Amino acid sequence: YFTNLLLLRLYSYFSPTVSSSLNSPSCQLQGQFHLNGMHKDGDVVLGGLFRTHFFSTYPDLSFTSEPSQPNCHGFDVPGFRQAQTMAFTIDEINRNSNLLPNVALGYSLYDNCVQLGVGFRAALLLVSGQEEQVVLHETCVGTPPVLGIVGDSSSTRSIAISTVLGLYRVPMVSYFATCSCLSDRQKFPSFFRTIPSDAFQVRAMIQILKHFGWTWVGLLIRDDDYGLHAARSFQTDLGPSDGGCLAYTETLPGNNDPAELKRIVDVMKKSTARVVIVFAHEGPMIKLLEEVVRQNVTGLQWIASEVWISATVLQTPRFMPYLGGTLGIAIRRGEMPGLRDFLLQIRPDLHHNNSYGNNMVNQFWEYTFQCRFAPPPAGWVEAGGALCTGQEDLESVDTEFLDVSNLRPEYNVYKAVYALAYALDDMLQCEPGRGPFSGHSCGNLHRLEPWQLLYYLGKVNFTTSFSDQVSFDENGDVLPIYDIMNWQWLPDGRTKVQTVGEVKKSAFKGEELTLDEDKIFWNFESKKPPRSVCSESCPPGTRMARRKGEPECCFDCIPCSEGKINSMECTSCPEDFWSSPQRDYCVPKKTEFLSYHEPLGIFLTATSLLGTFICIVVLGIFIYHHRTPIVRANNSELSFQLLLSLKLCFLCSLLFIGRPRLWTCQLRHAAFGISFVLCVSCILVKTMVVLAVFKASKPGGEASLKWFGVLQQRGTVLVLTSFQAVICTVWLVSASPVPHKNTKYHSDKIVYELLLGYIGLLAILSFLLAFLARNLPDSFNEAKLITFSMLIFCAVWVAFVPAYISSPGKYADAVEVFAILASSFGLLVALFGPKCYIILLRPERNTRKAIMGRGIKS
Known part of the structure; x- marks a missing residue:
């Protein structure tokens, strides 16, 4: 009665014909709306707003007389069928003994004429009651207003009507209003709908x-x-x-x-x-x-x-x-068994002029059978018209009204009515003292409040006979x-x-x-779905570049850079992956190292083993001919040590070939450094011995030989090699090398490189040895051989540095192995080649006399 009371208060304030006291025994309504409606009494009444006319006209508002009511015309059969669906649903619920037992539902359905003003009048009439006179006792006595409304069919009307109904928390369940704005619970707290937004x-x-x-x-x-x-x-x-x-x-x-x-x-x-x-x-x-x-x-x-x-x-x-x-x-689409039979039973109310009549049914009857319920105007009978009797047969008329094969809005009406009924049923089953309201109270059938129904409506969850689940979310959707x-x-x-x-x-x-x-039927010659794109999808390996000033779907395709693949944008591959040639997915990077299975690795391995074999052969030759003058004259013990160190140099190159492991990474440069230090130490001592012997051959130089005995030679080699071993040990302990993934040379491969150590120091030391031997007489053959071998050694390692730096990937290791092998072969050939030539091919020159003779002649 909220709206009704509001009207009464306003009227009592402004009208001189009523008492100014609020305790006056009765009040007259400010006005009454005359709308097309259809009604049925019940213990609880549900309201409905439906479109049963297309158009409405408003009279001129001159205000010289009481304004006339809007006039609706253009009967809408589908809208009337939706109204009848609500009547059918309530009838079905009343016949259901399991839902709302001992409670008879009634309805009051009004036509909105597709006009907000008419729909608003109907909504106010539904929530405020319909009596011309209301007696004011402690509680209002009269026809009760509706507890909830099914409607409206328009978003615009639903927004306006629900805004007002929401003030009084009167539930409104729409079957056709889809505007997403109605999901705003702050603005529309009592609005629900059975159609998606x-x-x-x-x-x-x-x-x-x-x-x-x-x-x-x-x-x-x-x-x-x-x-x-x-x-x-x-x-x-x-x-x-x-x-x-x-x-x-x-x-x-x-x-x-x-x-x-x-x-x-x-x-x-x-x-x-x-x-x-x-x-x-x-x-x-x-x-x-x-x-x-x-x-x-x-x-x-x-x-x-x-x-x-x-x-x-x-x-x-x-x-x-x-x-x-x-x-x-x-x-x-849904199915409602029995709806067509219910529609066939519709009969007009021949006494519809009463204020509570079913004039919507009468208008439908007039529209369907082209007849009237009132005395016809002049010429009606002559034109072939007749009066409706209520006995006409609907099945004999060709009308869409009885077509129940495609029930869609009607199905939403059906679900809306059932939602209100289930909410009311849940409320009436509440046990006193265990209710959800203040003081754990429950709703009372004789004094139901609309806001109480809202609580239960939000918790509705049921399944229709068509197996569709109906429930509402927190927004009433x-x-x-x-x-x-x-x-x-x-x-x-x-x-x-x-x-x-x-x-x-x-x-x-x-x-x-x-x-x-x-x-699906496609209305195209191809009988296939059309293409509708601003820009075709970018092919693999490209990315989208938006065109300036155009929507996001309009773009150009730009190739991705190396190492990236395309999705919406080119994205980089993970560290151990690289883009495929088509730039469409990431593939594992190739692990590149100097392998034993590739031609270069096979060649270097074979060369290393060949050098080792030659060292063994030369060592065997020297051992077999160790008593010959040329072997004895060249310090056989140092020669044996030098051959052993050269063999180690050849073998250490194998540590640079194959997949790097932690132990090979730590061992390769230590073995390389110690082997070459041992080799260079032997050459150094050998050079110093040659210098001492040359000096002893001069008058007064005999004393210098005492510093280069066998023990001194061994000690010098051991000290120099030990110093190198200490340096390598400290290096391995403090900064041990590990396999390193290098992507600087080839960004699409993983390269294992090791830090070079001591190669510069060895090159300088070798060069100094060659420099010390520069003043030896040309006739002294051993000095020339040492000088020549050191020049080869230095040339190899000086050329190695720029070659190593500029070599990509595995070829850096190959350059280092080549430098080791080249310097080792240089030393082996320069120092032992001439001696083996004499021993094997010119034995007549392997005599003390021949050796001394060359020395005298020079």
């Missing part, structure tokens, strides 16, 4: 766009809450990752301005977008399509919102060449589900609307799209 409808359409790869689409909307909020949802949710971009967004003119419609169709015609989404009612669609036909704009794939996908007025031979193949989102429809243009010219899939949202799996593509 536009937000989900947009998501469902985006799922279809993604499925067919349509990333470039046009959007046409109506200039109302329904269209504007749909456009906002698309602009928010639609993107390259979700399905595409909007090529254009156009608003259909409310006044159907021909010039504006022509401009919009021109935009559609020039755009490269082949898919057009339309959020508008069938009225604006007809005007738009007339311009499409006039300009002959074909080759478009239309996507329909739920308000016009089922509009038969558009499925005409004139429009189907353009609309054939349309895909759309449709309200879930139902668990969404849509059918996907396809307009099929048959060869004989007939039109068929075929269900080709569904999209729904479950609590556990999220959004699910199911499509049977074999059932």
Whole structure:
């Protein structure tokens, strides 16, 4: 009674005909609305708002007399069938002994005439009661107002009406209002709906766009809450990752301005977008399509919102060449057994002039049978008219009213009524003292409050006879589900609307799209889905580069750089991976090292073993001929040590070949350094001995030989080698080398390199040895051999440094092995080649006399 009391208070304040005291015994209503309605008494009354007329006219407001009521005309059969569906549902509930036992539901259904003013009048009438006079006792006595309202069918009207009803927490369950704005619980605390919101409808359409790869689409909307909020949802949710971009967004003119419609169709015609989404009612669609036909704009794939996908007025031979193949989102179809039989039982109320009559039924009867219930005007009978008797047969009339094969809005009405009934049933089953309200109280059938029903309505969870689950989330939205429809243009010219899939949202799996593509009719020569993209997808190995000033779906394709692959952007591969040649995926990097199995590794290994073998052969020759003068004259013990160190030098090169391990990494340079220090130490001592012998051959030089005895020679070699061993030990302990992944030479490969050690020091030492021997007489053959071997050694290692630095990857190791082998062969050939030549090929020169003779002649 909140609104009623408010009107009474206002009236008592302003009208001089009523008492100024609020305790006056009775008050007169400020005014009464005369609306088309249909009513049934009950213990609890539910209200309903339905569109049963297309148009309404308002009289001139001159205010010289009492204003007349709006006049509604243009009977809407589907809207009336929806109202009858609510009556059928309440009748079915009343016959159900398990739901609301001992409680009779009634209804008060009103026509909104597709006008906010009329719908608002009906809503106020529903929540404030209908008595002309209300007696004021402690509680108001009279016909009770409704406990909840099913409606409205429009988002705009639902927004306005629910804003007021929300103040009094009167529940309103809409069956057709889809605006996502109605999910705002702060603004609309008592609003619920059994149809999914536009937000989900947009998501469902985006799922279809993604499925067919349509990333470039046009959007046409109506200039109302329904269209504007749909456009906002698309602009928010639609993107390259979700399905595409909007090529254009156009608003259909409310006044159907021909010039504006022509401009919009021109935009559609020039755009490269082949898919057009339309959020508008069938009225604006007809005007738009007339311009499409006039300009002959074909080759478009239309996507329909739920308000016009089922509009038969558009499925005409004139429009189907353009609309054939349309895909759309449709309200879930349901089945209600017994509804057709209930509709057949509708009979007029011959006494409908009473204030509580069913004048909507009478108007339907007049519309269907073209008759009247009042005395006909002059000429009516002569024109073939007659009076309705109430005995006419509905089945004999060709009308869509009895077509129950495609019940969609009606199914939402059915679910809305049942939601209110289940909420009321839960409230009445509350046990006193265990209720959810203040003091653990429960609702009372004799004094029900609408806000109490809201609590239970939010917890409703039931399954319909069609096996659909109905429950509301925290925003009052139902668990969404849509059918996907396809307009099929048959060869004989007939039109068929075929269900080709569904999209729904479950609590556990999220959004699910199911499509049977074999059932879809495509209105194209190829009989396949069209392509609708601003830019084709980038091929593998390229990335998208957005075009400046254009939507995100318009881009150019730029090749990815090495080491990167493409997704939305080129991304770098992990450290141990590299891009494939096509830049479409990452592959493991090749591990590059100097292998025993490749030709270069085989050659270096063979060379190393050959050098080792030659050292063994030379050592055998020297051992076998150790008593000969040339061996004895060349300090056989140092020669044996030198051959041993050269053999170690050849063998240490093998540590640089093969997959690097930690132990080879630590051993290779230590073995290399110690081997070469041992070799150079022997040469150094040998050179010093040669210098001492040369000096002893001069007068007074005999004393110098005492410093170069056998023990001194061994000690010098041992000290020099030990010093090198100490340095290597300290190096391995303090900064032990490990296998190192180097990507500087080849960024697409892993290279194992080792830090060089002491090679510079060895080169300098070798050079100094050669420098010390420069003043020896040319006739002294051993000095010349040592000098020549040191020059080779220094030349090799001086050339090694730049070659090593500039060599990529495994070739750096190959250069180092080559330097080791080249310097070792240089020393071996220079120092032992001439001696072996004499021993093996010129034995006549391997005599003391020959050796001394050469020395004398020189």
